[in-house]
Amino acid sequence: MNQYPKPFPWLKGILFTGAIATTATLSLLTPMGGRSVFAALQDSPKNVVDEVWQIVNREYVDHTFNQVDWQATRQQLLSKNYSTQEQAYEAIRNALEPLGDPYTRFLDPEQFQALTSQTSGELSGVGIRMGVDETTKRLLVVEPIENSPAFKAQIKAGDQIVAIDGKSTDGMSPEDASALIRGEVGTSITLQLSRPGRGIFDVTLTRAQIELPAVHYRVKEEGEMRVGYISLDEFSSHAAEQMERAIDNLNGQNINAYVLDLRGNPGGLLHSSIEIARMWMENGVIVRTVDRKGGKQEFSANRKALTQLPLVVLVDGNSASASEILTGALKDNKRATVVGSRTFGKAVVQSVHSLSDGSGLAVTISRYYPPSGTDINHKGIVPDINLDLTREQQQRLASEPDLRATNNDPQYQRAVSFLETNVLARPNLSQPVKPISIR
Secondary structure, three states, X not given: OEOOOOOOOOOXXXXXXXXXXXXXOEOOOOEEOOEEHHHHHOOOOHHHHHXXXXXXXXXXXXXXXXXXXXXXXXXXXXXXXOOOHHHHHHHHHHHHHHHOOOOOEEEOHHHHHHHHHHHHOEEEEOOEEEEEOOOOOOEEEEEEOOOOHHHHOOOOOOOEEEEEOOEEOOOOOHHHHHHHHOXXXXXXXXXXXXXXXXXXXXXXXXXXXXXXXXXXXXXXXXXOEEEEEEEEOOEOOOHHHHHHHHHHHHHOOOOOEEEEEOOOOOEEEHHHHHXXXXXXXXXXXXXXXXXXXXXXXXEEOOOXXXXXXXXXXXXXXXXXXXXXXXXXXXXXXXXXXXXEOOOOOOOEEEEEEEOOOOOEEEEEEEEEEOOOOOOOOOOOOOOOEEEOOOHHHHHHHHHOHHHOOOOOOHHHHHHHHHHHHHHHOOOOOOOOOOOEEXX
16 A cells, blocks of 8 residues: 655755765856866867866865865866766766765766655656566566556556557567656556456557555554555655655554665665654654764754554665664664664765756765764664574565565565564563574
């Protein structure tokens, strides 16, 4: 079950994931040599090169730039001539590499647009998730997104996509098909579909701005216990609203406890992770950040928790960044017991800037620490109950996502067992168990 809240304005904030982070801001160019750099470089690939240098010079978390002479780097960059944007892009990537920070990186226009869609939690299209049938190798609909044009047109999971605007999908990947289907809001597209019992038929759809579901939830009957199971895919700009609706809905269904699944969640917007933490925590510090000048900022709960029911958080090695912010806050404040595998270990924050030619730059601007003050960068968070899955178990859950939160999901079953024996049997218990390891 998913909830789809009404869209709300873009949250200008910091996004940080196992990959990168976003803040939509435009950099400003500073004067150089008596005339503005903008005037000197206008309409030149050097323009974006210097934009990148300026942003890194102004914001990068390490003021020593990893012992790189950053001023000399600028001189080298601007001394070269770039005949194409691609040459400028390559020079930018080469200049960033000595910083030794995989999270400070350049995004070409296509990559930047993809990231913007991801973190905004919206895209322009018809609202279908696609995959490839392993047997026939044909492109098919995995799921129509609720309330989307595809959903309203009664497109169904399992429908084969034969053609897109007359172009055959033979040998086409889901990514290539998505590129064809995306387009300007209000424009039309015709899909030719094949469905058992109906044969081949055409459906014409009008593209719309679609809010992507980041939160999935349902009530699970576990013996005599009713568990509110919530899975969070990423911390997009709509995730907090969707989480609030999920908790409110589950609160009204007479549940006994919650399981919050953050496995595979690469992170997202900082603002979103803080809002979601406040839904679970009545009080306590959520996270502290430290910038390049040693400036500190602390974010805390605001006594507006939506539930006080027992909570277990599921994590794995792909739970990163904003996921680790939320996990660390709930664990250190003893609000939840954490079950699963050690998390990814990314404790730095990025902002993402849009550049003048449509490309973008992700730059690390601060480091973060959970309430305990422990540095989890490259270390991750160790669960209260450590349960590593075998390679076979991981592959099965990845290939068959419907098995998550079932009897075939050992980490979920361990969470349920904990709730049954350590929480529901003793309602006043508020302390997590001591860390143990199960392999």
